[in-house]
Amino acid sequence: MPGPVYRFAPSPTGRLHRGHAFSALTSWRACRAVAGAFRLRIEDIDRIRCRPEFEAGVIEDLSWLGLDWDGPVLRQSDREVAYTAALEQLAGAGLLYRCFRTRREVAEAMTRAPHGDEPVFFGLRLPEAEAAERAAAGEAFAWRLDVREAARRAGPLGFLETGFGPGGQTGWQAVLPESAGDVVLARKDIGVAYHLAVVVDDADQGVTTVVRGCDLFAATGIQRLLQVLLGLPEPVYRHHRLLVGPDGKRYAKRDLAETLQALRERGVTPTQLISELDLD
Template sequence: MAGPVFRFAPSPTGRLHRGHAFSALTSWRACRAVAGAFRLRIEDIDRIRCRPEFEAGVIEDLTWLGLDWDGPVLRQTERGAAYEAALDRLVEEGLAYRCFRTRREVAETMTRAPHGGEAIFFGQRLPAQEERTRRAAGEAFAWRLDVREAAKRAGPLDFLETGAGPVGETGRQTALPGSAGDIVLARRDIGVAYHLAVVVDDAFQGVTTVVRGCDLFGATHVQRLIQALLGLPAPTYHHHRLLVGTDGKRYAKRDRAETLQALREQGVTPAQLIAELELD
């Protein structure tokens, strides 16, 4: 039986900051404590913002922190065929549809999510003739998950949370995929979307425990649904607290003074940073 597998999966759209360090170290330490395998994945599907120099920066920053990983680095730009196969399966099973609405039209038709969540979008399939006409005219479209039909077919789902969600959710959680609406699975300008790619890649890398910030707790519900639809295993999830700066705001890649590169140039050592982070 394979042992535990953890991962860190940053997007190379800028230099890593304190928040990334906290998440990477939390996952790496938990992994090494149980003699698990630690995977590094570069989530570089954003063709516009992802850059080679930022990927090099990720490697540099993680190495400076003293982290290591097992096996080769996985890059999402090398995984197109796997994403296409997953999307094709959802389309063939009638669980994905072409949505021709513009971003403005989507925004105008959003509804409030259950339990007071963010506004979400539910679309609908077009009549076959109208869809053919719009495709022939070259209109742009996105593949969206028909979440209500998908949830109906999948039946009741849950996932194990060993950390805590935004309001302290922990333990066995009932998955509520409808809280995300009809998410985008793929689009011409971005290719495959995050939710589909991350599920396919976690399964491919054999990830058994996903450690990430509690801002992604809500994403777990629809990702659990996609796992079920594709017959993929469900990892255990551990969502951790988010770090904030002195202004009370989350660290962001645009805060260049707070990047690990900047801290290193200021003479901060890895040991000093790790002590400051007060890891759980």
């Protein structure tokens, strides 16, 4: 039987920071401890924010940390055929619909959720002839998953959590994918969306264990639903704690967290950084 396969899948929308280093090292160390294969994937489906120089920076930073990987680097920008096939499979099963609402209209609809409910969006499926006519006329639309119908067909869902989760959960985790609403799976301006791309890529790369931050714990429900609908393998998940700075806030690109490049330039060594990270 093939051995365990882990992965690290950054988006090249900026340089890596301590939080990325913590996640990459956590996954890489767990992988090497069980003699597994480690895959590197570049999640560059964001056509506006992803840049070649940031991808080069990812490779530089990971190499500086002493990480290596097995096989070629997979880039989502090369994967349109695989994503289109998955979308067509879901559409052929009657699980996708064209949603013509603008972002503002979706936000307004979500504010009308019953008091106390988590605001999520459930769209209205138009008759296919009307939807096709509007699309042919050039109206912008998104392909949304009819999550309630999809969940009905999939039946009870869950996943095996071997890490912490956001609240210390381990073991079998039941999920309710309906809590995500009718998620967007594709749109003209973004191409395929993250949820669909990640499950297709994990399957194609043979990933058996997904190690990532607990901020993505909630996303696992909709991803498990897509895996079942598409007949894809089910990985084991390990969600690790988020690394936070002295101010108690998690490291993030949007907050201009100090990059690994900047650390390197001021003389910090990989050994010093790894000691500071206090890996689990």
